[in-house]
Amino acid sequence: MLHIDNLHVSVADKPIIKGLTLDLPAGEVHAIMGPNGAGKSTLSYTLAGRAGYEVTGGAATLDGEDLLAMDPAARAARGVFLSFQYPLEIPGVPALTFVRTALNAQRKARGEAEIGAPEFLKRARATAAALKMDFEMLRRGLNVGFSGGEKKRMEIFQMALLEPRLLILDETDSGLDIDALRIVSEGVNALRSEGRSMLVITHYQRLLDYIRPDRVHVLAAGRIVASGGPELALELEREGYDKYASAA
Amino acid sequence: MTGLRDALLSRDETRLPGRRDEDWRWTDLRGTLRPLPAVSDAVQPLAAFDEPEGVQVRRFAAPVTAGTFDASLSVAAGETLWLLDRVDAGAGAYARDLALDITLGEGATLHRLVLAADSADAVSVTRAMVSLAPGATFHQTVLATGGKRQRIETAVAHPGAGARARLDGAYLLADGRHSDQTTILDHQGPGGTSEQLIRGVAADQARGVFQGRITVAVGADGTDARLKHNALLLSDRAEIDAKPELEIYADDVACAHGNTVGTLDAEVLFYAMSRGIPEVEARLMLVEAFVGEIVERIGPAPLQDAARAFVADQLEALRR
Numbered sequence: 334m335l336h337i338d339n340l341h342v343s344v345a346d347k348p349i350i351k352g353l354t355l356d357l358p359a360g361e362v363h364a365i366m367g368p369n370g371a372g373k374s375t376l377s378y379t380l381a382g383r384a385g386y387e388v389t390g391g392a393a394t395l396d397g398e399d400l401l402a403m404d405p406a407a408r409a410a411r412g413v414f415l416s417f418q419y420p421l422e423i424p425g426v427p428a429l430t431f432v433r434t435a436l437n438a439q440r441k442a443r444g445e446a447e448i449g450a451p452e453f454l455k456r457a458r459a460t461a462a463a464l465k466m467d468f469e470m471l472r473r474g475l476n477v478g479f480s481g482g483e484k485k486r487m488e489i490f491q492m493a494l495l496e497p498r499l500l501i502l503d504e505t506d507s508g509l510d511i512d513a514l515r516i517v518s519e520g521v522n523a524l525r526s527e528g529r530s531m532l533v534i535t536h537y538q539r540l541l542d543y544i545r546p547d548r549v550h551v552l553a554a555g556r557i558v559a560s561g562g563p564e565l566a567l568e569l570e571r572e573g574y575d576k577y578a579s580a581a
Numbered sequence: 582m583t584g585l586r587d588a589l590l591s592r593d594e595t596r597l598p599g600r601r602d603e604d605w606r607w608t609d610l611r612g613t614l615r616p617l618p619a620v621s622d623a624v625q626p627l628a629a630f631d632e633p634e635g636v637q638v639r640r641f642a643a644p645v646t647a648g649t650f651d652a653s654l655s656v657a658a659g660e661t662l663w664l665l666d667r668v669d670a671g672a673g674a675y676a677r678d679l680a681l682d683i684t685l686g687e688g689a690t691l692h693r694l695v696l697a698a699d700s701a702d703a704v705s706v707t708r709a710m711v712s713l714a715p716g717a718t719f720h721q722t723v724l725a726t727g728g729k730r731q732r733i734e735t736a737v738a739h740p741g742a743g744a745r746a747r748l749d750g751a752y753l754l755a756d757g758r759h760s761d762q763t764t765i766l767d768h769q770g771p772g773g774t775s776e777q778l779i780r781g782v783a784a785d786q787a788r789g790v791f792q793g794r795i796t797v798a799v800g801a802d803g804t805d806a807r808l809k810h811n812a813l814l815l816s817d818r819a820e821i822d823a824k825p826e827l828e829i830y831a832d833d834v835a836c837a838h839g840n841t842v843g844t845l846d847a848e849v850l851f852y853a854m855s856r857g858i859p860e861v862e863a864r865l866m867l868v869e870a871f872v873g874e875i876v877e878r879i880g881p882a883p884l885q886d887a888a889r890a891f892v893a894d895q896l897e898a899l900r901r
Contacts, residue, residue, distance in 0.1 A: 381855045384847065409857030421852040425870025431856070434866065439857035474870075491856065 334359040334530045335380075335400075335499055340391035342372075342379045348389070349375040351555035357499075362531040364541055364566060367552035368574040373534045374418065376552070377503040380532075381415035382408050395499060409435070410442035412498030414491075416505050420484040423475040429457060431475045432491050439495065453494075460493045464520050481508035482517075489520035500524065500531040506540035518543030538570035553577040585610060585706045586649050586678040589620050607790040607822040608732050608761040614704050618676050620648045627652040627679070629664075640665045647675040651682075658686035658714070663881050664693040674702035674729070681709040685717035693721040694884045696891045699728035701758060708734045715742030722879050723750035724888055726895050727758030727787060734763045741770030741801055748777045751875045753868075753895040754787030754819075761790035766806065768797040771831075774805040780875050781812040782868050783819035784899050790821075795836060796828040804831060808838040813845060813871060815864070815899070865896050 335357040342350035349372045357363050367373050379386045380393060382405035393400045395411055403411070423431060437447045448456075461468045464486050476484050485505060492500060502521065506514055521544050525531070533544055541549070541563065549565040550557045551574070558577050559565065588596040588610075598604070599611030627650045629639045639662060641652055656662045666681075685691055699705045705728050713719055723733050737746050752760045766775050781789040791810045812821040825838040845867050853863035872892055879885040 381851075383851050383855075404860065405851060405854035406857050406859045406863075409855055413855075415855050417852065417855075421846075421849045423849060423853070423867070423870065425873050426866060431853070431866075434862070435853075435856035435858050438859060438862060442857065442859075495856065 335395055337393045338391055340393060341389045342375055343387045343389050344375060344385060349555055350379065353556055355550065355557060357530050357532060359530055360527040361547040362525065362533060362544065364533045364535060364546035364549045365552050366535060366549060366566060366569055369536065371552045372555045373552055374503060377415055377501045377534055380501055381405055381413060406438065407442065410439045414495060414497030414499065415501045416488040416492060416503060418504040418507060420476050420488055422477045424477050426475050427473060428471040428475045428487060432494050436495055456494060460490055464490055465516055466490060482510065482513035485509055485513065485517050489517055493520060493524060498529050500529065502531065502533045504535060506535060506537065514543060538566045541566045551577050585676065586680065588617060589649050589676065589678060590622055592617060604792065608730055608759070610704060610730055613730050614676055618647050624649045624651050629654055640667065642667055647677060649678045651680050653682040655684040656686060656689040656691050659688045661690040663884055664691060665884065665887060666693060666695040668697045668699055672700050676704045679707045683709055683711040685713050685719055687714040688716040689714065690718040692881050692884055694879065694888055695723040695733060696887065697723065697725040697731065697733055699731050701729065701756065703728035704730045706732045711735065711737045713737065713739055713744040713746065715740055715744055717744045720747045720880060721749065722875060722888060723762055724891050725752045725760045725762065727752065727754045727760035730759050732761040732763065736765040737767065739766060739768045739773045739775060741768060741773035741804065744773055746775040749875050749878055750779045751872045752781040752789050753872065753892065753899065754783045754789055755785050755898045757786045759788045763792040764794070766795045768801040768804045768806060771800060771802045773801065777808040778875060778878070779810040780872050781821060782815060782872065783812065783821055784815035786818045788820045792824045794826040797831045797834050797836065799830045801831045802833050804834040806836045810840045812842045813868065814842065815845070861900060865900060868899065869896055
């Protein structure tokens with residue numbers, strides 16, 4: 334699914350990712366853990382194609398296609414979805430309109446037929462109910478006046494309707510209370526499937542109690558410095574990142 | 582006297598307003614209209630006609646020809662009228678001055694929607710002089726797509742006395758077009774309210790101008806006047822000029838004005854694109870939302886529909 338090979342990324346001429354290699358097979362969930370400043374958000378923005386994240390070396394491919402050559406919209410149409418740590422507000426664009434526009438733009442890019450309004454509304458209602466979201470809220474400007482937890486739920490709502498193949502969750506647990514964390518995690522877990530891979534980027538182990546990863550990687554100073562099974566996350570929780578900070 | 586009308590009627594181009602005239606510094610006609618086109622030396626009357634289907638909608642269709650035109654409209658005490666004031670997209674290089682006299686009787690209501698789609702080569706000045714009686718309500722929305730020089734001026738004589746004025750507007754400019762919305766709100770008596778919300782978008786080498794002057798006369802106590810202009814620059818070569826002015830000679834008034842000029846938020850654009858919305862679509866979506874607030878404030882549904890369709894057409898022109 335996703336192959337990252339010796340990736341180097343600079344932001345404002347400062348190297349942040351320095352030779353990162355990662356292999357995420359189809360259907361697997363991998364966690365990326367690391368201290369602040371390790372390059373976690375840089376990795377997620379680079380994969381999604383944000384401007385200002387300059388790839389100075391290496392490669393990233395999705396099913397063999399060069400991800401880095403595509404603009405963000407083309408990546409999304411290929412199935413990449415980044416769940417933002419801080420989702421943006423868009424006044425004047427109702428959440429439902431936004432998601433339907435995105436879904437149909439993706440379908441158009443893939444040569445698929447558009448989804449009509451009635452069918453979309455049916456899916457949206459079912460998804461909102463599963464995420465315990467107030468449907469009326471979805472008629473208002475996207476994320477405008479939403480609490481932090483509601484915004485994260487809105488990310489999962491979009492994810493469920495857009496049905497991406499590669500999910501990148503950037504600090505999805507930040508700002509969530511325990512109930513919201515459970516609902517959001519259930520939403521993510523419902524999307525786990527054979528053809529879908531997930532990259533769960535997090536500082537704390539807490540989220541991984543809810544979204545169980547197949548593998549855990551430690552990101553420090555721009556490189557993967559250790560990889561292991563779920564037990565690695567528990568070890569990090571006990572011992573902290575100090576050992577890796579010095580290794581890097 | 583200076584003004585497009587005086588210059589056209591007297592065939593004297595030195596009477597054209599130009600950049601040395603304080604109120605016309607960003608809408609230079611003198612440097613633009615040379616030589617002066619020959620037009621009839623008589624002001625031609627312009628009749629309003631009723632829309633065939635809308636019982637309440639009266640309509641002015643400004644001709645896309647050179648000349649000077651006069652029109653008038655009065656709304657009787659207690660009556661309500663909707664006015665669709667439309668310049669249909671035309672071609673050609675015409676110079677047109679249109680003066681509109683509007684009088685609202687006591688407690689009367691007028692919703693005026695101006696859809697100004699002048700041609701790219703037009704020099705067009707539309708001036709509305711609006712006089713309100715006590716308790717009258719005047720709601721106006723001007724949607725403009727510019728011309729070679731386009732000026733849409735609204736002057737409101739506001740008696741206070743419970744009368745209300747709302748002057749909204751939006752300009753959506755592409756290519757090398759120019760559009761100027763100028764408002765003069767004269768609060769002459771106590772207890773009046775007015776609000777103005779103008780949104781503008783300038784792409785390519787377009788130039789948007791907004792001038793809003795609010796005066797609160799001696800004795801016009803308790804006036805509440807608000808004005809807000811927000812504009813977006815969609816290109817490095819586009820230009821926005823704005824001049825909000827407050828002149829207050831009364832006590833106990835609430836007046837506020839705000840003015841912002843910015844660009845589309847790159848982070849919001851990235852967010853939309855990361856969901857699969859191509860850049861051009863994402864930009865248009867944000868522009869539509871920005872201007873959409875103006876459209877949504879229009880009360881009568883048929884006028885709101887006409888405004889929405891007008892904006893949708895113009896968004897297509899920005900799709901490049």
